[in-house]
Every structure is written in structure tokens, then in C-alpha cells.
Amino acid sequence: MxxxxxxxxxxxxxxxxxxxxxxxxxxxxxxxxxxxxxxxxxxxxxxxxxxxxxxxxxxxxxxxxxxxxxxxxxxxxxxxxxxxxxxxxxxxxxxxxxxxxxxxxxxxxxxxxxxxxxxxxxxxxxxxxxxxxxxxxxxxxxxxxxxxxxxxxxxxxxxxxxxxxxxxxxxxxxxxxxxxxxxxxxxxxxxxxxxxxxxxxxxxxxxxxxxxxxxxxxxxxxxxxxxxxxxxxxxxxxxxxxxxxxxxxxxxFGVLSTLEDKPSESLKSLDRRDEGSVLYIAFGSECNLTADETFQLASGLEESGVPFLWVLKPPSGQTIKDLLPEGFQARTQGRGFIETGWAPQARILLHPATGGFLTHCGWNSTLESLCAGVPMITWPISADQPMNARFVTDIQKVGVPVRDGPPEEYFNKVTKEDVTSAVRRLMVSDEAKEIKRNSLEMKRLLSQTVGxxxxxxxxxxxxxxxxxxx
The missing domain is CATH 3.40.50.2000 (Glycogen Phosphorylase B;)
Incomplete structure (x- = not known):
């Protein structure tokens, strides 16, 4: 329309x-x-x-x-x-x-x-x-x-x-x-x-x-x-x-208002990682990938070789095993952590081990990543998210798209190869160093704005x- x-x-x-x-x-x-x-x-x-x-x-x-x-x-x-x-x-x-x-x-x-x-x-x-x-x-x-x-x-x-x-x-x-x-x-x-x-x-x-x-x-x-x-x-x-x-x-930039005071297993998993080595993956409280997109994401993560923390909540009536490639968890054991419940996103983004954020580009998540100085992989789903993704990758240059081309064309087309390429580009390439510098500069600028x-x-x-x- x-x-x-x-x-x-x-x-x-x-x-x-x-x-x-x-x-x-x-x-x-x-x-x-x-x-x-x-x-x-x-x-x-x-x-x-x-x-x-x-x-x-x-x-x-x-x-x-x-x-x-x-x-x-x-x-x-x-x-x-x-x-x-x-x-x-x-x-x-x-x-x-x-x-x-x-x-x-x-x-x-x-x-x-x-x-x-x-x-x-x-x-x-x-x-x-x-x-x-x-x-x-x-x-x-x-x-x-x-x-x-x-x-x-x-x-x-x-x-x-x-x-x-x-x-x-x-x-x-x-x-x-x-x-x-x-x-x-x-x-x-x-x-x-x-x-x-x-x-x-x-x-x-x-x-x-x-x-x-x-x-x-x-x-x-x-x-x-x-x-x-x-x-x-x-x-x-x-x-x-x-x-x-x-x-x-x-x-x-605000107050951490979470009611969850108990220790988080996802945060504990980050404590064992090197600085800036982990890719955090979350799609917000309202956005969900299709079964095929979830499969492609898992396959790409596995091939990338990059440590990850993935917030993945199965739909009602399904389990994690129903969504992931057969044997995925066994093959990535020790490198990846899957959180199926609540995750303290703000604290994860602020953790020294977090080096990147694969996000749907909801405005709250985008702002939290910008304020934490964490580079992003953009995978928009709907609403304002495609425009937010272009802002991240094309205007501020603090992230990379999950695949080349306009964000509105991502839907149902992201492949395993796209994910692998984007993850390596953000986390381990020479370009990643410049993106990280841009992210830290944006954090500094925004800190002055609210200071x-x-x-x-x-x-x-x-x-x-x-x-x-x-």
C-alpha cells in the first residue's frame, strides 16, 4: 500500500x-x-x-x-x-x-x-x-x-x-x-x-x-x-x-529499571569471554524471525566461528531443538550461549565482552546500542526499523547490514552466507576497527548531549x- x-x-x-x-x-x-x-x-x-x-x-x-x-x-x-x-x-x-x-x-x-x-x-x-x-x-x-x-x-x-x-x-x-x-x-x-x-x-x-x-x-x-x-x-x-x-x-542516559535482581546466566557467560569478542543477538519483545530465517541465522553463526550470546524464545508448543539445525548446540558448545528467557539487554551491551549487536533496529534497541558504543548488524523486520537500519549503516556508519541491498528487501531473503559475511565483517575484519571507532565517537557525542x-x-x-x- x-x-x-x-x-x-x-x-x-x-x-x-x-x-x-x-x-x-x-x-x-x-x-x-x-x-x-x-x-x-x-x-x-x-x-x-x-x-x-x-x-x-x-x-x-x-x-x-x-x-x-x-x-x-x-x-x-x-x-x-x-x-x-x-x-x-x-x-x-x-x-x-x-x-x-x-x-x-x-x-x-x-x-x-x-x-x-x-x-x-x-x-x-x-x-x-x-x-x-x-x-x-x-x-x-x-x-x-x-x-x-x-x-x-x-x-x-x-x-x-x-x-x-x-x-x-x-x-x-x-x-x-x-x-x-x-x-x-x-x-x-x-x-x-x-x-x-x-x-x-x-x-x-x-x-x-x-x-x-x-x-x-x-x-x-x-x-x-x-x-x-x-x-x-x-x-x-x-x-x-x-x-x-x-x-x-x-x-x-537513563536509569536501569529492571526488576530482575537475580544473577543472569547470560551475563555469566560473558564473564568468561575476551573483551569485544561476543556478538549479542536479540530481536526485541515483539519481533520474531520465521522458522527459515532462524535456521539461516543459526547456520551462519556456526560457520562464522564468532562467539555469540543469542536471546531465542521458542513459540508456544516448540522447543529450541525444533528451531535450530540438528546438532547445532553440541557443535557450538563452549562458543555460544542461548538465552531462552529474560535477558538484561542494557547490561549485556555494557559488558566489556560484547563487541557487536545483531538487532531488528527497534528504536529503543538502536538507542541503547548507540549509547553503549556497540556496533550493530542490522536486520529490520517492520515499522520504522528499515529506516533506522539505514541510519545506522549509511548515515552514522556504526554498523553493517545483514545483507547488501535496501533493508526493505531483507524479508525472507537472508541466507546463511549473508549472516556469515555480516558477522565476520562486523567482528573480525579490518573494517570492524573503523566501525568501532565511529561507535565510540557517537557514544561520546550523545553523552555530551544528555550531560x-x-x-x-x-x-x-x-x-x-x-x-x-x-
Whole structure:
């Protein structure tokens, strides 16, 4: 589907799908809403966060909570759902968010799955429409409480939850839209019809220094300013683009928020390796390779001769042996480690033994690798990932593609030979030394950006100050 066609589908679905796909969810929301005891102090700032219940989307909001944690007399209400809200609540219970007064509303169910539909925009619109329907009971209550002591003073939501703009307008409070994808993907989604772009602030997990010659942030700023000039007095009037990144679970760029305190076998496996010798392989929490791709990856890894740490979670009803070539584990014993459960990715990337990262190029994983100074092999799967891959290999030159050619042509075509070539190119070739130097230089540049006085440091502090000014 062409871009224009996808946008039309998104707009049509957003207008209609909540009506005929999710009828009757209102009663379920009222039954299942779980509200914890409020710990509000009168008159203080009250920040309402509406979060998509997926780890890739929630990660940035969790880092916001850490930024706010030392401010007193601040209330935060987190509206989310499923295991994600339980994880955030556990972090709060163990004291991670210090002085914040918090409560939680678990209202969002699992998003609809349409794996046979390749259009990410369509799937995102369906999920957003479902969440809009589930949010209605909360919205009505918030409007009823408008003007009372302890009512929300600002609202922050994911870019895909553009409809929360209406709630902020009815409450008469500032509304901040958060893009958990890079700026170039945000530009793809930019349409004047979306309220999501008539925000008090458009928060982007990037920085002017990070994007180099791509110029996406500059383009977004220019586009917003042009809209202000063409529509004077309209809702664009006060919109500001606020680059606050990179915010990641990497030392110096964010807080490691994991709940897993037990020793990790995957980390222990790295302790036995030489510096920079291990290739780390992970495809995120939502991305999976096909059975053939997994087979080709394993075969290529075996032939490369490079030590590896591979996070590989078998689908329900299958085992590791079902996915790998016969005898693979025996032949790579002592050289490779396969993690079938949770892996502490940030700590793995920071480990001295980790010399490379084979990744799907989700934006969070890409940022974590950039901030750790770890070179990448790019194997994008969907959404913003092909563009992120080109950013890594062609713009910043801190990685190599898993195969030659445009990233969008990788799907179902990567062979054993492609994997072997890419792994050796990143880990043991002469070119690898230059790529590593580029990666360390990018880490240094980004460290300055989020360090005291850096552009993102200033943006973060100004944003927090605006939130807390009531």
C-alpha cells in the first residue's frame, strides 16, 4: 500500500472502528478498572500519563518517572494495562520513584492481532481505536472532577493515542504527545488532521546531534513553524518540538529499571569471554524471525566461528531443538550461549565482552546500542526499523547490514552466507576497527548531549519545569 493509501486507511479506521469493532467495551472497562488508593497532596502538580501497554512504548514513560522522582508534592496517575502496569507498580512499590505520589488505572486489554495484515499503520489504528473506547469511562470521571482539588494539571500520552488531546482540551490542561519512534517516522505520520500534532509539546526521543545529516528534527521544527504561519491563531500556535533524547536504560542516559535482581546466566557467560569478542543477538519483545530465517541465522553463526550470546524464545508448543539445525548446540558448545528467557539487554551491551549487536533496529534497541558504543548488524523486520537500519549503516556508519541491498528487501531473503559475511565483517575484519571507532565517537557525542549543559539536558529540565509549574 502506498503512503497516501495507508494514511487514508488510518484516518478512516480511527473514525469508525471504535463504533463497530469494540461496542460494549464500556461496561467491561467499568468492571475491570483497578484504581489504587490516591496519595495526592492538595494544590500540587498532577501529571496524567496514558501509556500503550507494550514495553517498547512504556520504556520512555518509565524514564520520565525517574526524572520526576525527587520532586516533592507531585502526583502521577498512570493509565495503562496488563503486565506493563504491574511492572511499573512494582518499581514504585520498591521505592524507585522516591517522593512521587502515584496511583494506577489498569484499563487497556491486549491489542487486536491481525498478523496476516502487513500494514503497521492499520494495526496501530485498530489498537488505538480499541484503547480510545476503553478510556471513555476514565475520561468521563476526569471531566466530572474538573476543577476539584487534585485534578490533573497536565496530560502526557503516546503519539498513537492522539485522541487524548480531546480529554486535555475539555480539562483545560496542557497536552504533550510522545513519539517513541525516531523523528523520521514521526514525519511520515505527520498530518494536519491529527490532533497529536497540535500539542503543547511534541516530545521526541532523539537529539539534533544524534541525527547528523538526516535533518529530520530540523524538518519537523520547520514543518510546525510553517503550520503556525499558515494557520495563525489555530491550535498550532503554541506547539513546540522538544527533543529530549536519547533516553535509554544505559548508564548516563537513563536509569536501569529492571526488576530482575537475580544473577543472569547470560551475563555469566560473558564473564568468561575476551573483551569485544561476543556478538549479542536479540530481536526485541515483539519481533520474531520465521522458522527459515532462524535456521539461516543459526547456520551462519556456526560457520562464522564468532562467539555469540543469542536471546531465542521458542513459540508456544516448540522447543529450541525444533528451531535450530540438528546438532547445532553440541557443535557450538563452549562458543555460544542461548538465552531462552529474560535477558538484561542494557547490561549485556555494557559488558566489556560484547563487541557487536545483531538487532531488528527497534528504536529503543538502536538507542541503547548507540549509547553503549556497540556496533550493530542490522536486520529490520517492520515499522520504522528499515529506516533506522539505514541510519545506522549509511548515515552514522556504526554498523553493517545483514545483507547488501535496501533493508526493505531483507524479508525472507537472508541466507546463511549473508549472516556469515555480516558477522565476520562486523567482528573480525579490518573494517570492524573503523566501525568501532565511529561507535565510540557517537557514544561520546550523545553523552555530551544528555550531560549537564547539553541540548537534551536543557530540554529535559525545561520540560519538567513546565510540568511542575501549576
Amino acid at each position: 502506498k503512503i497516501s493509501g495507508a494514511r487514508n486507511v488510518v484516518k478512516r479506521i480511527c473514525r469508525t472502528s471504535a463504533t463497530f469493532l469494540f461496542k460494549g467495551l464500556h461496561n467491561a472497562v467499568q468492571r475491570n478498572s483497578q484504581t489504587m488508593t490516591k496519595e495526592k497532596e492538595p494544590g500540587g502538580p498532577h501529571i496524567l500519563m496514558v501509556i500503550i501497554p507494550a514495553s517498547g512504548h512504556a520504556a520512555l514513560f518509565i524514564q520520565f518517572l525517574y526524572l520526576l522522582r525527587h520532586h516533592r508534592n507531585v502526583t502521577v496517575t498512570v493509565v495503562c494495562g496488563g503486565p506493563m502496569i504491574a511492572e511499573i507498580a512494582k518499581l514504585h512499590k520498591r521505592g524507585d520513584f522516591n517522593d512521587l505520589h502515584m496511583h494506577f488505572e489498569s484499563i487497556f486489554g491486549p491489542p487486536p492481532r491481525h498478523s496476516d495484515d502487513p500494514e503497521v499503520a492499520v494495526q496501530a489504528a485498530l489498537a488505538s481505536a480499541q484503547m480510545e473506547s476503553e478510556f471513555q469511562a476514565v475520561k468521563r470521571r476526569l471531566i466530572e472532577e474538573k476543577g476539584t482539588v487534585g485534578a490533573p494539571t497536565s496530560l502526557i500520552s503516546d503519539l498513537l493515542l492522539w485522541w487524548t488531546k480531546g480529554t486535555a482540551d475539555e480539562l483545560g490542561i496542557p497536552w504533550y504527545s510522545v513519539s517513541t519512534s525516531p523523528t523520521w517516522f514521526m514525519l511520515y505520520e505527520f498530518e494536519p488532521q491529527y490532533a497529536s500534532l497540535r500539542a503543547t509539546g511534541l516530545l521526541v526521543n532523539s537529539a539534533f546531534e544524534a541525527e547528523g545529516t538526516t535533518g529530520s528534527l530540523e524538518a519537523l521544527v520547520h514543518l510546525v513553524e510553517q503550520r503556525k504561519k499558515s494557520d495563525p491563531g489555530k491550535p498550532f500556535e503554541n506547539t513546540q518540538v522538544i527533543p529530549i533524547g536519547p533516553m535509554a536504560q544505559i548508564s548516563g 549537564e549543559g547539553g541540548s537534551s539536558y536543557v530540554m529535559q529540565r525545561n520540560f519538567i519545569n513546565d510540568l511542575l509549574t501549576v
